[in-house]
């Protein structure tokens with residue numbers, strides 16, 4: 001699985017124009033191959049921008065972002081992204097949204113059905129296969145998005161607050177399911193969240209960013225054993241990390 005290296009990355013939107021805005025300042029980070037990484041930081045500190053760069057949607061104005069020593073340029077199926085705003089196709093049913101990527105790459109009808117069944121079930125949408133996005137709640141649409149990205153089986157999974165719109169129980173289930181999926185395939189994951197508990201529960205490494213322009217303020221290594229269990233949320237170690245991170249964030 002691939003490793004991501006970010007070196008001396010600075011990004012200014014509208015560089016050279018009167019309204020230029022530097023959103024990321026001298027970021028240096030490594031996301032090791034097969035690791036689960038979280039990014040936390042206050043609203044507007046550049047988390048989505050950084051993730052979109054990893055997806056290949058923007059190029060940094062300075063510095064570099066590499067995947068396995070190759071500069072990231074343009075989008076690639078190997079880097080799957082779940083966007084902060086859901087990106088389902090309104091003209092496709094739930095099942096067709098989920099099998100979109102494999103269908104584009106020529107999967108047979110039988111393969112598509114298999115993928116649709118597997119991932120609608122995995123994201124808790126069994127029974128909704130033939131529904132249209134407009135007939136779903138916001139959280140359900142989000143789950144279609146997640147299913148569609150999972151179905152593409154990328155090597156790098158970039159997730160921008162994917163569970164933000166879900167209720168606490170669904171969220172915890174989706175977190176555990178994500179860890180199961182990850183432990184079977186060991187994708188390199190970069191997961192943006194505002195939820196410290198979610199970051200600690202999921203990640204090996206948590207990057208804490210400071211407010212705009214976003215800088216790397218702290219890197220927390222989470223050494224809770226795997227597989228992670230819900231009971232770990234109540235351990236001293238978990239609570240201490242949560243307190244430490246909470247105090248670091250700008251309030």
Ligand SMILES: Nc1ncnc2c1ncn2[C@@H]1O[C@H](COP(=O)(O)OP(=O)(O)OP(=O)(O)O)[C@@H](O)[C@H]1O
Pocket residue numbers: 013014021023041042043044045046047048049050084212
């Ligand atoms: N395409 C763009 N053009 C100009 N400015 C942009 C663009 N995209 C983002 N920005 C600005 O960059 C800054 C960082 O935005 P970004 O979406 O990366 O923040 P974020 O950390 O993801 O915030 P949130 O937690 O609210 O999602 C913001 O001030 C935003 O206005």
Ligand SMILES: [Mg+2]
Pocket residue numbers: 047048049084160
């Ligand atoms: Mg964002």
